[in-house]
Amino acid sequence: MGWQTANSKQNQDGFTIVELMIATVVFSLVLLVITMGVLHFSNSYYKGVNSSATQQAAQNAIDTISQSLQFGSAGSAGTDVAPAGAFCAGSEIFIYTLGKVYPGGTPTGSNSGLYESSNTNAGTCDPASVTNFTIGNELLGPKMRITNVSVINTDPSSNLWDVSLTVAYGDADLLCNTKLAAGVKGSCNNSSPRYALGDLVTGNDVACHTDAGSQFCSVAKLETIAQQRVTGS
Numbered sequence: 273m274g275w276q277t278a279n280s281k282q283n284q285d286g287f288t289i290v291e292l293m294i295a296t297v298v299f300s301l302v303l304l305v306i307t308m309g310v311l312h313f314s315n316s317y318y319k320g321v322n323s324s325a326t327q328q329a330a331q332n333a334i335d336t337i338s339q340s341l342q343f344g345s346a347g348s349a350g351t352d353v354a355p356a357g358a359f360c361a362g363s364e365i366f367i368y369t370l371g372k373v374y375p376g377g378t379p380t381g382s383n384s385g386l387y388e389s390s391n392t393n394a395g396t397c398d399p400a401s402v403t404n405f406t407i408g409n410e411l412l413g414p415k416m417r418i419t420n421v422s423v424i425n426t427d428p429s430s431n432l433w434d435v436s437l438t439v440a441y442g443d444a445d446l447l448c449n450t451k452l453a454a455g456v457k458g459s460c461n462n463s464s465p466r467y468a469l470g471d472l473v474t475g476n477d478v479a480c481h482t483d484a485g486s487q488f489c490s491v492a493k494l495e496t497i498a499q500q501r502v503t504g505s
Contacts, residue, residue: 319487322441325413330439330492333386333411337423338498340364340388341433348500349397350423350433359423360397361433362502365389367399368418371472373444376414379405385412386421416441419491420476431500440478442489444471451477 287295341348344362351359358367367387374385381399389408393401402408412418420438425431440447444467447458454461458473462483467473480489 314487316487319490322488323490323492326416326439326441326490327492329411329413329416330437330494333439334435334437334494334496336388336409336411337361337366337435337437338433338496341423341435341498342501344500344502348425348433350425351421352424354397355399358397358399359421360391361423362500363391365391365397365399365402367402368421370418370421371474373415373417374410374412379410381405385410385416386418387411412439413441415443417473419447419474419478420493433498433500434495435498436476436493436495438476438478438491438493440473440489440491442480444469444473446481446485446489447473447478447491448481449473449475449477450479451475 340361340363342362344364348362349360354360357369358365360366365388367381367384367389369383369385372383374383379385379387381402384405387402387405387408387410389402389405391397391401417440418438419440420436422434422436424434426434447467448460448464449458450460452459452464455464457465458467458471459465460479460481462481466481476493478491480486480491
C-alpha cells in the first residue's frame with residue numbers, strides 16, 4: 273500500500289524548472305526560424321513583383337518608342353535636338369520629367385513619368401504644345417521614374433535610331449549611383465549620405481541599395497536599335 277502511494281506521488285511530479293527553460297528555448301528558436309522564413313518569403317515576393325512591374329513598364333515604353341520611330345514618317349526629333357524633357361518619334365511626342373518620381377494619377381507638364389501623346393504640330397517637337405494630359409498614355413506606373421533616356425539618330429543615311437532607357441522604381445533614398453565615390457551623397461556605399469525623398473535621381477548607372485528596404489526598389493535598363501521604315505510626309 274505504501275509503495276502504491278509513493279509511486280502515485282512520483283507520477284504526479286511535473287516538469288522541473290530546467291526542463292521548462294529548455295522547452296521554452298527550443299520553442300523560441302522554432303518560432304524565430306519560422307519568422308525569419310516568413311520574412312524572407314515576403315521580401316522575395318515583393319522584390320519579384322516590383323522587379324517584374326518595372327521591367328514590364330520599361331519594355332512597354334521602349335517598344336512604344338521604337339514602333340513610333342519605325343512607322344512614323346515625319347516629325348522625329350531625338351533627345352539630342354529636342355527641348356529638354358521631350359522627344360518626338362514619328363507622329364508622337366513623348367514628355368518626361370527626368371529623375372523625378374511619378375506619383376500616379378493624371379500626369380502634368382511638370383511631373384509626368386513618360387507621357388505619350390499625338391504631336392499636333394508636325395515638324396516641331398515642343399512639349400508646351402501638349403496641354404491636355406488626359407488623352408494620351410502615361411507609360412510608367414506609380415513610384416517609377418525615368419533616370420536616363422536617349423533617343424538619337426545615329427545613322428541618318430540608313431534611318432537608324434539608338435534608343436536607351438532606364439526606369440527606376442522606389443523612393444529616392446532606396447536608390448544610388450554606382451559611379452559616385454564613397455562619401456558622396458547618392459553613392460551606393462551604404463555608409464554614404466542617401467538621396468532625400470524629393471531629390472532628382474538621374475543617370476544610367478542608377479541601382480538599388482542592397483540593405484533593408486531593397487525589396488521595394490527595382491531598376492530596369494533597356495536599349496534597342498530602331499530603323500525608320502516609312503519616309504516622306
